[in-house]
Amino acid sequence: MIADLTRAERQWAMMILGALGIVGLAMAVAGRNDLLGIHGWIVLAAGLGGFIAFMRGKDAPEPSDDRLNEYYDAPTRLGIILTLLWGVVGMGAGLWVASLLAWPELTFDAAWASFGRLRPVHTSGVIFGFGGNALIATSFHVLQRTTRARLPDQISPWFVLLGYNLFCVIAASGYLMGLTQSKEYAEPEWYADIWLVVVWVVYFAIYMRTLARRKEPHIYVANWYYMAFILVVAILHIVNNLAVPVSFGSAKSYSLFSGVQDAMTQWWYGHNAVAFFLTAGFLGMMYYYLPKRAGRPIFSYRMSIISFWGITFMYMWAGSHHLHYTALPHWVQTLGMAFSVVLLVPSWASAGNALLTLNGAWHKVRDDAVLRFMALAAIFYGITTFEGSFMAIRAVNSLSHYTDWTIGHVHAGALGWVAMITFGSLYSIVPSMWKRPSLYSAKLVEVHFWLALSGTVVYVFAMWNSGVIQGLMWRTYTESGTLSYSFIDSLVAMHPYYIARAFGGLLFLLGALVALYNVVMTIRMPAPATEDAALDIPVQPALQAGE
Amino acid sequence: MPFDHDTVVGFSKSFGLFYLVTLSVIALAWTYWPSNKKGFDEAARLPVREEEDRPWR
């Protein structure tokens, strides 16, 4: 990695790392009586560690200009590995919290191991660690291929990837220490939020600078989705995280908003994090990798544009369906419900577009588990968006809200759509990224596919059942007009489903481990002997992950 | 507050509808504008084109 940079770039990198180290030191000093200090030390270690690595590598010879004739894939390679590692961490944490609901004593009297602290490690680990790294890695890959332009410089992609992972580490370690804003999917505290904004600005700049240098007249639609993801997540993140810290030496902050305004802002954020982080970005992935793998252009390019604008416009209104029957004004609830239902149109346009692209290539779907991952993702996308629109109807929501049905819905989307499209996309680029003729084992992809599918089905059915039972028990009356069940009755009824859910999660986690093994073994396969390919292999990118 | 609640809500409801319709018409017109078709067809073939896996310069 360092040897790939020019001298001037190395100096820039050292200045950035030095500045990071100083910020870390300042945090450690200012927060010496607070948990902020521990994060200061982590930031200092990251800056200093990187700086030392550069000190040792700074005299390496300059890279040759030949590098400019190749796409810049080293950040994508590390991003793929980080995606898989975070996937295992996040899904592992998920299995743990699922088990805690079946067997609550698994906390072992340690504060960091209790459900409330581990749950955000699971949600952030899979959404931001696994999903975010997958988006960054694939966006760099797709951006370069569809513009036929190399990334604009060699530092900023590393800054984005490593800086983003520093954010993830700060977030996850903070949860274990009890640092959280309590805003769902926006738990990290104020200083981590500011850092993410810096990273995000650089990410956006990479996109704009690469697009400005493009060879193709048209910006391929996948890039639109990635750009919507970057832009809208920035807007959501900044608005939802506005807060006043207790002091500059304290990790704790108080949200600028309160009560009903805060609830609406939070779910405007929360729902659109699903829309633009977990949907738009991954649709970008689907619109590039699925046609590529199938060897057929997308069925209708125009339909993909219509669904793009449909999704971008309508998702923003739908957040209030999280607040049906609450103290939120009635007209806002109704508006959210209406847009949620109409949202089904662009969502199904995307899912249908993907499946119609495969029409005529079903034999490939049958034979190729990688393409099958993507086809299944499109199907789950269709199912989940239908379910989402359905659950946003007030009457349905009165039953489903606060129950496990919501959890089932989220996982149909997260496991069935997000993770499947990610695994399919990663499998399809891993061989070319490491210049290997193929994956280490096609059979293991097949094993992973069936583990992932069965895990998802078990999980989702368990949660649908438990959610509907729970919702019905809460509202069942006896003949004399009193409530039939106590809350504890409903909790007891959930127990078998919680065990089934943990088992489904276990299957899915095993699949992710198989994927990690398969990718590592692919990287470790001997490279083909051609001179051209040998030139292109980076110097052990994985070993420098800590920089 | 310079505006009262009913004014803001009224503006939201009327202007929001106007805004929705206008933007939808623009997006639809542009997507189905006949002369744009050629560009879209070219773009659609971008991922499946056979070419060297290198930047253009």
Next chain:
Amino acid sequence: MFGLHYKIERSAIGLVTFIVLVASIGGLIEIAPLFTIDETVEQAPDMRVYTPLEVAGRNIYIREGCYACHSQMIRTLRDEVERYGPYSLAVESSYDHPQLWGSKRTGPDLARLGNKYSDAWHTVHLFNPRDVVPESKMPAYRWLLRDPLRTDDLGNHLSALRAVGVPYTDEQVANAALDAYGQANPETAAADGVAERYGSATNIRMFDGVSTRLTDMDALVAYLQVLGNLTDAAHQPNQPEAE
């Protein structure tokens, strides 16, 4: 018209602008009116602020992630009102930065929990839930009784809350740490100051049953016992019926 669209499509900046235009409007239209809602929402002249000890307890509630399994928002549905009490009003969480309405009920709703159970019940329940509710799936929070409560920075917490709009007085900010101690030690002189500054309805008790030292348990129980009791507005007879 064609020229304009062609440029938008060609230029990345045009695309970015259009995305921002399209995406931001929905949020603006739904959220902006909520900031003028104070004019129409129910009034609660009796609304009181959280005491420093309750603020600290609320932060422990957040720290331990209680909101992941407990909601604090009773919906306007008949079964919820019968199970938990009068449905929640917007005004009741107007000092909650951020709100803790929650999205999941693995455990029951807590919006009206205050003074429903005794302090001793809460202390035992938090120490090991299965001692009082054998079927419970809640984690045991034994460290709450072990860990002393940090009070030295509570003044800063109150001023940060004041900066975002909670009406704390200078006197309340200045005495934050003392008031936290006083609220959990009813026999001391510090306790009188709490009643004076926060009103006579304030719970002043040995929440964890031990007077000598202030623990995280004192703070959390103090917070749980005030839930739903900041104002009487929800109990007034003029509220519309639940559905």
